[in-house]
Amino acid sequence: MKIRKTSIFLGVIAGVSSIFLWFVLNFYNPYSNLTDSEPMINTFFMLFLPACLAIIASLTSKIFLMLIVFLWSLPISLYLFFTPSIFALFGLTSIFYLISLLLMRRAKIRTVLKQ
DSSP: OHHHHHHHHHHHHHHHHHHHHHHHHHHSOTTOOTTOOHHHHHHIIIIIHHHHHHHHHHHHTOHHHHHHHHHHHHHHHHHHHTSSSGGGHHHHHHHHHHHHHHHHHHHHHHHHHHO
C-alpha cells in the first residue's frame, strides 16, 4: 500500500510540476515570443498534455498510460534537461514519471503475488 501511495504522489507531483514549468516556459520566459504560437503549440502537445495524462495515470494506477506519458515526453524533456536553465527540471519530471511507473508495476506484482 505504501508503494502505491508513493507512486501516486510522485506521478501527481511530476505532472503538476510539468504543468507549472510549461506555463513558465511559455508565458513568463523572457526569451519566448508570445506572437509566435508554434513553440507554444509544440510544447503543449509534448509537455502539457503528457503531464495531464500523468496525473490521470497516477490516480488510476494505469501502468500502460504512465509508460505512454514517459515515452511521449522523453525527447523534449531530454532536450530541455541539457539547457542551462530552470527548464532542465523537465528532465527531473520525466525521471519521476519513470519512477512512478516502476513503483506502480512493483505494487501490481506484489498484489498479484499476495493472492
